[in-house]
Amino acid sequence: MKEIRLAARPVGWPTAETFEIAETPVPEPGPGQVLIRNVYMSVDPYMRGRMNDVKSYMPPFAVGEPLDGGAIGEVVTSHAENVPVGSYVVHSLGWREYSVADAARVRVVDPAAAPTLSAYLGLLGMTGLTAYVGLLDIAQFKEGDTVFVSGAAGAVGSVVGQIARLRGAKRVIGSAGSAEKTRHLIDDLGFDAAFNYKDAPVRDQLRAAAPDGVDVYFDNVGGDHLEAAISTLNKFGRIAMCGAIAQYNDVAPPAAPRNLASAIGKEINLRGFLVGNHSHRMPDFVAEVGGWLRSGRITARETIVDGLENAPEAFLGLLRGDNTGKMVVKLG
Amino acid sequence: MKEIRLAARPVGWPTAETFEIAETPVPEPGPGQVLIRNVYMSVDPYMRGRMNDVKSYMPPFAVGEPLDGGAIGEVVTSHAENVPVGSYVVHSLGWREYSVADAARVRVVDPAAAPTLSAYLGLLGMTGLTAYVGLLDIAQFKEGDTVFVSGAAGAVGSVVGQIARLRGAKRVIGSAGSAEKTRHLIDDLGFDAAFNYKDAPVRDQLRAAAPDGVDVYFDNVGGDHLEAAISTLNKFGRIAMCGAIAQYNDVAPPAAPRNLASAIGKEINLRGFLVGNHSHRMPDFVAEVGGWLRSGRITARETIVDGLENAPEAFLGLLRGDNTGKMVVKLG
Structure with missing residues (x-):
């Protein structure tokens, strides 16, 4: 072998x-x-x-x-x-x-x-469970929230955005690295807005996509994305820190986020998590996401x-x- | 007038x-x-x-x-x-x-x-309530935790350290800006360890003061202190983000904390807060801290x-x- x-x-x-x-x-x-x-x-x-x-x-x-x-x-x-x-x-x-x-x-x-x-x-494995736990338990998503997810065309991000939509988000915004991916987010996955982070500064594109601000940020990327999200988050905003792929190959530590102290005045909660400590949610996850899969509401x-x-x-x-x-x- | x-x-x-x-x-x-x-x-x-x-x-x-x-x-x-x-x-x-x-x-x-x-x-006003809410509600302090507080000789910090001690902390560590203040923390307020942040890098001094790591960090300072705390926090560590006095007069945004992404693997929770949204805790606070004051256990x-x-x-x-x-x- x-x-x-x-x-x-x-x-x-x-x-x-x-x-x-x-x-x-x-x-x-x-x-x-x-x-x-x-x-x-x-x-x-x-x-x-x-x-x-x-x-x-x-x-x-x-x-x-x-x-x-x-x-x-x-x-x-x-x-x-x-x-x-x-x-x-x-x-x-x-x-x-x-x-x-x-x-x-x-x-x-x-x-x-x-x-x-x-x-x-x-979708039905650790990837989907990561999206489920991060959005619902860590970021405490609730109906009516505006959600921003980075790496939105990736394995976890694409599930986060769909769960948010199916659970009644006011608006779901995703970032990805190509025009083809952003089209996929809107046309196939039902995102309300998407942008290519290579086109212009993340902060500018996110502000334009979220005129009423963001309540929940699901972070797969770190770096500029995290800084832009902190800047755009509403009062009592919540961040699920899942990954930081932008910096995994960096040799020097990243400069961002330079605006972390604004988490005080906005009373933001940032919470890192690993799916491994949340396996007790597997039955709920399988029931809910499996149901959406069978009825064709998630892809x-x-x-x-x-x-x-x-x-x-x-x-x-x-x-x-x-x-x-x-x-x-x-x-x- | x-x-x-x-x-x-x-x-x-x-x-x-x-x-x-x-x-x-x-x-x-x-x-x-x-x-x-x-x-x-x-x-x-x-x-x-x-x-x-x-x-x-x-x-x-x-x-x-x-x-x-x-x-x-x-x-x-x-x-x-x-x-x-x-x-x-x-x-x-x-x-x-x-x-x-x-x-x-x-x-x-x-x-x-x-x-x-x-x-x-x-002690009996917004300052004391800030310490009480930040430590107990925001950072979810529990008996047996090791607590680090920056600006520990200041109005809020000095109350945080004493509440932690009275509520059964395993170890209470404070940073301050002079030898006189660090003596005050240990001799008068019952801190287990204290260091002058001007003496050597915060990270080195904190590691030496917290050989078993830190469970709760109460941040009054931001900057290097926050970065050092993230580095020293244990798994499931919690940070109450109360202030960032180190950078209030800065004209350029700060670089730190460059290690924020380690909050993912350590599953750290960082939470900013303002005392104004926690005034419902005033009766509990007055009862508990007022009691300690009358019995001479807090100063x-x-x-x-x-x-x-x-x-x-x-x-x-x-x-x-x-x-x-x-x-x-x-x-x-």
Whole structure:
């Protein structure tokens, strides 16, 4: 089998030299474990942070060892009664063709309940749950709020905007990195306004798109976007801090947001979060978002890259913003 | 009577030329109003912001008009039955020897229930309530937390540290601007550790003072202090953003905090607040802090400046950090 390893820690942007593809024997599952033939794997922005040798909320990837991350596959050998051969499972040992996992650490899913298996890595997976928890629990979204989401054509952002719309937002505004993406936000996902952050300063475009200000900002980007949002937020505005993709490859610390002190007078709440500490919301999330999916009221475009050997390029493309919606890699 | 007016808007630090003292007739109270002979007036850092011609949570001071702010005085003429002559009242029309106020907008207090009248501008007034609400409601302090407060020898900071101690903090750490102040924090107010921020980088001193990290940061200062606190905060840390005195006189926006994105992985909550929207907590605050005051478990030093004509210098001294505890001006 093939797996992708971290060849060297990147400084700044990762390159092809950051990764190596290796051949290794298919591992044997032990007692209570299953062997999974992976069908799709996820690439996510947070993986960039794990390439640095920095203590964070997850341990860093080790040089010479396989990367890991969300994946879905079929159980081909099982030493666990509750996860029989033929089950489809979501787990966290991607970047390889076969994975051995403890049965207790996989989530069995129903392939018939989703349009494609890959949805369990996106709209119906951690990506969708991140959008749900961040908007509703962290940013305390309520009906009538004006919502701004950055990286709005990305995996999380595109779900945030749709949940806001379906839950009764007054106005949903998104930023993205191309005219094609902003058209997608308005034409396909029902955003009220969208702008290309490369066209003009974010602050100017956001002010024009939000003449009555913003109540909730869902931040996937950091930097100028966060500063512009603080400037445009209304009294008692709320920010869900989910990601800062604009600065993941920066070598020097960012200058923005220089206006953070205005959070005092506007009584703004900024709250960082990781979806991992909110898994108790999975049942509510599956019920509500799954319902919208079945009734056709929510949609999720995916960008699918074929072949494990192309996973590094998929990840680099993700950091560049090449994807619309969830970026996944189809294996084998 | 005399009053202090805004002579010119300052750019950067205010100077003596920012203010003018003027003579004006003692005003006549109308129906439902009272005439107050002021005894003490408060100077507070937020007043600096109101000297700029910038829309904020309070309207800016007008050039040529008297300044205003918290004050306490004796009612000498009353056209309101519920506020008779001889009452002592807290109100918001300071910076003048006599004020006319609507009786509905003053708070009658009992001079016998406080060690000095000035306490109603400090420990038992908006200053103390700011500390109480910020620590308990905004930062969600809980027993066993390690608390760091900047501007700890100031009016709000010195109360924050003492409430944290009395409510069962594991460790209370304060920063201040002189060795005399840091001694006061430890010897008189019961802080566990204190450092002079002028001695060495805040981050280094805070790390040394908080070997197990910080759970709650009460920010009166902004800038380097806020950046250092974010760096030292533990998982699920909370920041009450109360003030940013380090940058009130800055002409250019500040660079810090450059590490704000680490609020994501540490799931930090930063929350700006103004005490004005939390006045429903006044009864709880008076009961708890008043009780500590009567039993001698909480104390509040004051820096008292004599004479309305010295109020501008008192305010400038406040911005420089000349005060220990609440800075008040005694009138007449």
